[in-house]
Amino acid sequence: MSRSDEEDDDEDFQAESNAEEVSAAYKLFTHGAAGPITLGHLRRVAKELREDVPDEVLKDMIIEANGGVKGQEKDVGGVSLEDFESVMKRAGLSFG
Template identity: 35%
Template sequence: MCNFLLLARNMSMLARPSFPSSFASSREPTGSASSSSYPSSQSRFDTSYLQKSKGKKQKFELSEQDKREIKESFELFDTKRKGSLDYYELKVAIRSLGIEIKKAEVLQLLEEYSDDGSIDYDSFVEIMTSKFSERNPEDEMRKAFAIFDEDHSGKITLKQLRRIAKELGEDLSETELQAMIDEFDKDQDGAINENEFIEIMKQTSLF
């Protein structure tokens, strides 16, 4: 299970919309940033859903991964180091975190959270906490499955799993890859379908 989930977590980063690397680099401030200012983050399935109670509703809490990514995004787009984001910076920062947002909504956020047309870090965290709390974990899983399912067959085959492992630099033998398929192939068709993939994810500590 661990190998399969590792591949799924790493591939899920492609399911999250992000700004082009060339654009990000062009927005980098001059001078070197400390590691604390720009913490490294490896995109993965959202673990913040663990904070939601299965039995009763509890206050949503960000995962540590979410907190790092929010901080990283704010600091990346606060190019003038003024401690706040203007309209354009706010829009691209939110989109860089995988949230689609329209002009009217950005303007509404500025009206709600700002007196001077800019959003400070605490307000940005509050905004993103609200946005993240609205995400559907099954939608995230389906997006990740679609990355595996490159031929749109509705199944993850051995060939696809082999390709993904190679792209991610995972040194897995053909026997190991086949065992990963066999372990979760409930309908015994030699592949993992979307429902089987979702059930695998639901059985882990990721959701």
């Protein structure tokens, strides 16, 4: 195996590992459910972290993550796994 092949294998492993970590992190927000991450999920996480985050800030986080896709009526919608992956990529995490 050449040096280039070894580097490719390392990058593939890292991308796979990162993808698994992103999926695991997503499930932490959703309590293991399929998703999406909702306002209620973010409230719970903020409370568990003992952070006092106003609902407006949490709503803005959801809208930023889901590209402004709203749910029914005044609902801000949710964050799908794909949206979550996109946020992680924008934060600099690489995965396949």
